[in-house]
Amino acid sequence: xxxxxxxxxxxxxxxxxxxxxxxxxxxxxxxxxxxxxxxxxxxxxxxxxxxxxxxxxxxxxxxxxxxxxxxxxxxxxxxxxxxxxxxxxxxxxxx
Amino acid sequence: xxxxxxxxxxxxxxxxxxxxxxxxxxxxxxxxxxxxxxxxxxxxxxxxxxxxxxxxxxxxxxxxxxxxxxxxxxxxxxxxxxxxxxxxxxxxxxxxxxxxxxxxxxxxxxxxxxxxxxxxxxxxxxxxxxxxxxxxxxxxxxxxxxxxxxxxxxxx
Numbered sequence: 001x002x003x004x005x006x007x008x009x010x011x012x013x014x015x016x017x018x019x020x021x022x023x024x025x026x027x028x029x030x031x032x033x034x035x036x037x038x039x040x041x042x043x044x045x046x047x048x049x050x051x052x053x054x055x056x057x058x059x060x061x062x063x064x065x066x067x068x069x070x071x072x073x074x075x076x077x078x079x080x081x082x083x084x085x086x087x088x089x090x091x092x093x094x095x
Numbered sequence: 096x097x098x099x100x101x102x103x104x105x106x107x108x109x110x111x112x113x114x115x116x117x118x119x120x121x122x123x124x125x126x127x128x129x130x131x132x133x134x135x136x137x138x139x140x141x142x143x144x145x146x147x148x149x150x151x152x153x154x155x156x157x158x159x160x161x162x163x164x165x166x167x168x169x170x171x172x173x174x175x176x177x178x179x180x181x182x183x184x185x186x187x188x189x190x191x192x193x194x195x196x197x198x199x200x201x202x203x204x205x206x207x208x209x210x211x212x213x214x215x216x217x218x219x220x221x222x223x224x225x226x227x228x229x230x231x232x233x234x235x236x237x238x239x240x241x242x243x244x245x246x247x248x249x250x251x
Binding site: 006008009010012013050054057058059073075076077078079080081082 | 128129130131142144145146147149150151153175185186187207210211212213214215216217218219228229230
């Protein structure tokens, strides 16, 4: 199956592009997509604990099963608004 | 119909307040987040926002629907700006009208907290001497910001 994978913020900047088309076997899960990405670029290994994934504009977990034609967005730590960030759903490597 | 939106233009709070006007409202709470001049000792030149627009809007709609379930409110509107937001200008504005003040204030507080947690929006701080994406990933990736780098922000 073929996925459209979107990159934002620091990921977009480091990769130098906004999206990729990625082929995965039928039945692949989000974890498989992340493993595929990690194999392609260091940025996904380094940031693995901090990245969330949205499929078709909804946050999903690693076990979510992907389907042909899905739009998967790799979401670095969000920082909307103007105040201090809230880090409730992302892991931090320092306190 | 949703009053929420993403914009690349300057935010006009007065029009947002107008948008949530309601004959049953006795209170309207507003929140405005603006670009602050200093952040973690850095002299901020400007902030630059990027968003996954369609999903950000979907998340805004979920947030305002949840606020309407949890508090007795009339209307709520959330607007976020993308692109460069100069010093002193607003990146985000929220307005909530309600019959009574406590509900409008609490719902408004909830909305800005939830936005910062879930909305797929990212800011890059341009400061004197460099730039950094705000968020912990920047730390992992050894971005060249002085001090702690990532997690702070330049706002209210």
